[in-house]
Amino acid sequence: MAPTELERPPSMAALFARAALTARGRGGDLPDTHLARTGVTVDGGNLAGYARICGFPLTDSLPPTYPHLLTFPLQMALMGDRSFPLALPGLVHVRNRIDVVRPIGATESLDLEVWAERFATHRSGATVDLCASVSAGGAEVWRARSTYLARGATAPEGAPESDVTVAVGDLGRAAAVWRVPDDAGWRYATVSGDVNPIHLSGLTAKAFGFKRAIAHGMWVKARVLAALVNRLPEAFTVDVGFRKPLFLPSTVTLATAQAGGGWDVAVRNARSGTEHVVGTVRARGRGSPS
Amino acid sequence: MSDWYTTFANSGFGTTITRQLGLPRPAVLRRYEPGQPLLPGPAVVGSAGEGRLRNTVTAVLRDAGVTVQSPVTADGGTDGEKLAAVILDATGLTGPGDLAGAHGFLAPAIKRLRPSGRVLILAEPPSDAGSPAQAAARQAVDGLVRSVAKELLDGSTANAVYVPEGAEDSLAGPLRFFLSGRSAYVDGQLLTLSPADVPTREDDEKPLAGKVAVVTGAARGIGASIAQVMARDGAHVVAVDIPAAGDLLAEVANGIGGTAFQLDITADDAPQRLVEHLRERRAADGRQGVDVVVHNAGITRDKLLVNMDAVRWNSVMAVNLQAQLDITQALLDADVLEDDARIVCVSSQSGIAGNRGQTNYAASKAGVIGMVRAWAPRFAERGATINAVAPGFIVTEMTARMPVGTREIGSRINSLQQGGLPVDVAETIAWLSQPGSAGVNGQTVRVCGQSMLGA
């Protein structure tokens, strides 16, 4: 099916609102909708803000997690549509895998495409993968797969088993300690546009049943990659699993270990050791299949 | 350190008040400044008996650009120009009868003396007299000069210099000192010269040019002033003081282009460390020797003798006397003193007159006087000298903390009716440090404005 092309990114706040209003009565199979935008360029100011908030140096290349900001509104539009079988509020980001085929220049013109696939059975519900592909000059330069869990939801008959496991080897002691302030979610929202209320403040998070605001998983992932900056392969796959929510504020540790030509990483609570994020970074050959 | 009373008494209003109340009217003393002429007016030179120094004196005065007038007669009145100095050559005294000449010369001349004038009597030591009559006449000079000093007004001073047979060459330097503003607060003193190899005359403006001078206790007060005057006169000053005063010491050294050396002079190895320091630092001309050492560091730990503990006694002795002895000895032993070195030790009026509550201090300072006297012959052998300076009431930070009454009385009971300044002590020490002071050795020069204490 040919992708539906959007002229401009959809308004995120409106998407959240609409998704919330139309949450009830969803069901059925995944739509095979592909949403796309072409000739997208990055706003320099937004890029600088993102780099600052995530700890990346500001360079002429995009941080490896940055294209997610471009594709996320399209995924939101996809999920917010009535044809999407799962209700957006309550969807939990449990895994994110990014393939950096090659570094992307900050001024490159990019074509985006997103779609949903792999409606799968999970022991506590169902998962669905929101995929994204970014191309430049006709060649794919970046792709990502975000796995969302809908608790209590049921996958269609014959759905495969969900795979949300990211395994890491032994990780030594913490390489770094981060004090994550209580406005970390709000800050990330200002650059990412991900204004999901559970991240914005304690008050808005409570409204959705969380005791405190939760850090964006993609922000944590970005910070991990920022900590490894200049130690990453040119082309690589970074695959992380989001475990327990990282409540704000928190003090967390980053543990790293070299593994398989890349890294194994974990972000844990500094006191309790609760795992928030575990992940692997592996080099990939240029253009190797994802 | 300002003397508020002297300033007040010399103000228009203060002059009226002090005159009407019959209060002392201390004069503003003529003090030396570089470039100043030796005397601000003419001098008159006279003699009692057949003096042998008149020509020497006249030559020094002429050389300094001073107009030398003929002696005035008793009835000469006060018509003539005011005199800046009155010099009596009394080396020709043979007996009391000759003293009439002294009276005849001095009385009319002193009438014409201008403020901060100088009366100087040159005589021979009574001890060398050939007869009792001569000894009597020579000794009479002592009473004469002390009394004249007490009669003089307006910051004028009177002093006597004993010039023994053969010490004529030693006279020029001391003569210039007593006439100049450098001796502003030296009054009523008797100095005995000795024969010496006096070098050709130094640069008047920089008499210490090229000299290396060590000054202890240089961080503040009189020591800082000594360092400053020495540097002004051309010396490179090694300023020494205890490490705890190092910041002030550095400021003094930096102000005069000298160097700071932090040293507790009472430490066991202090003499050795000073020697090593002087050996390591060489003068600009490559010499390793030191030309001048001023033992100025001193402390007081006052208490009546019966209440004084050993710590007070011992610490004062250690700093004020033992350190001077040990350091001088070490410098001699290590041969770091130049042959014509000058050592000047700071004594005190207390060491001469004694002072209640200062048994330790007075003893130490009296000891200094004995020390220089004893060492003088040894120093003379090599062309060096060692002398002491005994300051009277000098206005310093220390005296500023005294009770007003004590301070005011202390500063007025002298012929000049005022306390001296640290610079007055420094000028005297700088003079004793000059090559031209070769004939002054083993002496203790009081800088006290002719204090009534111990006079």
Next chain:
Amino acid sequence: MAQSQQPTTRKAAIVGGNRIPFARSNTAYAQASNQDMLTATLDGLVARFGLQGESVGEVVAGAVLKHARDFNLTREAVLGSKLSATTPAYDVQQACGTGLEAAILVANKIALGQIESGIAGGVDTTSDAPLAVSDDLRRVLISLNNARTWQDRLKVLGRIRPGMIAPEIPRNAEPRTGLAMGDHAAITAEEWEIGREEQDELAARSHQLMAAAYDRGFFDDLVTPFLGLARDNNLRPDSSVEKLAKLRPVFGTGEGATMTAGNSTPLTDGASAVLLASDEWADAKGLPVLAHLVDAQTAAVDYVHGGEGLLMAPVYAVPVLLVRNGLALQDFDFYEIHEAFASTVLATTKAWEDPGYCKEKLGLDAPLGSIDRAKLNVNGSSLAAGHPFAATGGRIVAQLAKTLHEAGPGKRGLISICAAGGQGVVAILES
């Protein structure tokens, strides 16, 4: 064609040094700025060596914690000092290695004949530390400054939120790890199994040796009082293992925590300076030569992801320096190993003794071996004096140079200074 003359190298002489007593944070120097302290230190050096009005080849110094206004700190200090105003100056910063690095830079220029004399120094204050406005407020204020119309300015001002007002206080933490230096040192201490008692012993010894050195006048020509302080006020002459044993650990966690306020250096204010010169210059000035700076080396370790301790870089730098100079670790009469923490010194020496570590990490066939503890920090070090980051190098260089000079000609000393950012600066001095 004219042949340009090849620069010949010579060894720079260390003529002497000066520092102000070091003061624990927010004590004697609470009101003093870096510039105040550096100027006073330069003036003390000028007084010691009679450099009034002198134009030395160069003054090189730095501070780890710097105000924005101190962009030209050293030159400003020179202009405020008794040195000639025609003395050039520049700032360097290599964390705790700043002072030694400054000395190396000056020595190298002297060695190349580019300058005849120079002053190396460093200063730091944790009392008058630079407070920054929060990053957000800073951005708003920059925008405000750039706004051209009052409408724009109002718009910008509207962006200020109350939370932005709280200032940012510099923390003694590694930016990339978020760990305090003490936390890093605690990890190393645990890895090398450094015991509490040996740390306390080292600390007590440092205090005792430095107090003894003060008492015998060793520091009389190395220190000039400042603001009423004549000795380092961190110095505890009566320090003992028993007293130190009573302190509770402040770094590390659980049973393994051994590092206390007693065996770690406190935050300190202070400044130091060293006068270096060619032999000819010193001779012409009639100044002594205490020692020569023979050679120096820096190294850095990957403490973030490389599994090495933050303060272990000197361990790597020293063998390089030894090889280049054909020396063994034991060929020294004195060792000055900066006591950032007692455990740092102990881990450093232990690493040199460890065959496995020396082979795997340092690439050596045999371990460097042990050093004679009697030759280590013989006049006390940072645990006693305190550690105003950039000022420590100058303190150690001057202190070691004097120690070597006292011991007589031909004596050799090794300096090892660890620095934030996983760096190490080491040097050899010879009398």
